[in-house]
């Protein structure tokens with residue numbers, strides 16, 4: 001008999017979960033103004049809000065924590081991290097930061113000025129926030145195929161090279177501080193970017209004399225997809241693939257809370273010492289001295305170990321197969337989602353489910369609230385709330401897709417939890433016709449409103 005697939009790790013520490021009743025959840029979500037970010041985690045049974053910082057660290061990472069060197073300058077932990085970053089990415093220069101958006105802040109403070117243009121593939125929300133806050137523009141050049149959730153193609157996160165070249169051609173190079181390539185493409189559904197596409201983007205960057213920045217949070221998952229889907233990479237080690245990927249870039253920003261499987265941390269890394277030095281002042285001002293930049297020595301130690309574990313094939317296979325497993329369960333129930341299943345999450349196609357809720361009433365958010373009420377599962381909206389208002393016209397932006405992201409934390413839940421999630425979603429799906437109204441905003445911030453927005457039922 002062929003042996004079935006099994007996880008490549010076992011469990012050493014557990015944390016108990018709290019169940020709740022539907023009546024309790026009705027009260028809590030009303031008090032939370034229908035914003036899932038406002039819920040206490042104790043009110044959540046399965047938390048799929050994000051895969052960021054929510055992973056389970058290994059015994060080796062916890063051991064590394066004990067060995068952290070807390071010296072203010074020149075700590076061993078800094079050098080351990082430097083070595084690990086170089087091994088995994090090939091970048092020799094780096095600045096530690098407290099998380100990914102801090103890496104963006106440090107880098108963008110040095111390179112972006114008002115009116116600049118940064119083309120890319122569906123910039124991440126904090127990335128877009130940092131660009132627009134500086135009165136610069138994030139131009140999305142993702143391939144159009146990414147908008148068709150039913151289409152199964154291997155690299156749905158790719159940049160459309162024609163769209164990119166148009167932007168590069170029609171703007172002066174001084175106005176383009178970098179192309180921002182996000183791997184995997186989170187907003188398009190955790191979809192990977194092919195090596196061929198990375199090479200194409202790098203060739204255009206070179207042709208027009210523009211720098212290439214890789215927003216790298218899920219670079220290891222992206223490498224797994226390259227290995228398993230792209231010709232010529234089957235026999236390569238994950239780390240050979242990650243080093244090749246970064247060899248085409250001038251710099252990277254990293255949220256270590258994703259593929260480096262730590263609870264906090266980030267960094268910016270550079271090909272040249274000169275580019276790094278331009279950012280030093282912003283690190284010292286905002287993050288801390290250059291050899292810790294917002295992290296404790298123990299954090300850098302755990303990160304150094306996590307980068308290595310996160311780029312092991314067996315771990316990645318376990319991780320990505322769990323997401324696929326959830327996708328297959330949803331297939332059984334006929335629930336539409338961005339296909340194929342992404343690396344870190346399933347993105348449920350809310351528009352195809354709640355067909356009666358108008359887009360002005362936040363379709364994906366409405367589905368998220370229903371899923372919480374059904375089973376205590378917390379997910380996150382990737383739709384009109386996240387899209388914010390246009391910075392110039394202040395009008396609501398309605399993206400082509402209204403997605404509900406079910407982000408799977410790393411090494412945390414079992415496949416029984418996946419079964420539970422799929423069943424809960426099926427129950428909501430079965431009563432979809434009865435859900436006709438959504439929510440309206442009562443309070444919002446001017447940028448990244450989705451974190452703090454307050455809503456009430458639309459009547």
Ligand SMILES: *Cc1c(COP(=O)(O)O)cnc(C)c1O
Nearest residue numbers: 099100101124126215217255257
């Ligand atoms: C999470 C993330 C960020 C921001 O990182 P934080 O650690 O949350 O500050 C930036 N880009 C991408 C692609 C991310 O996934």
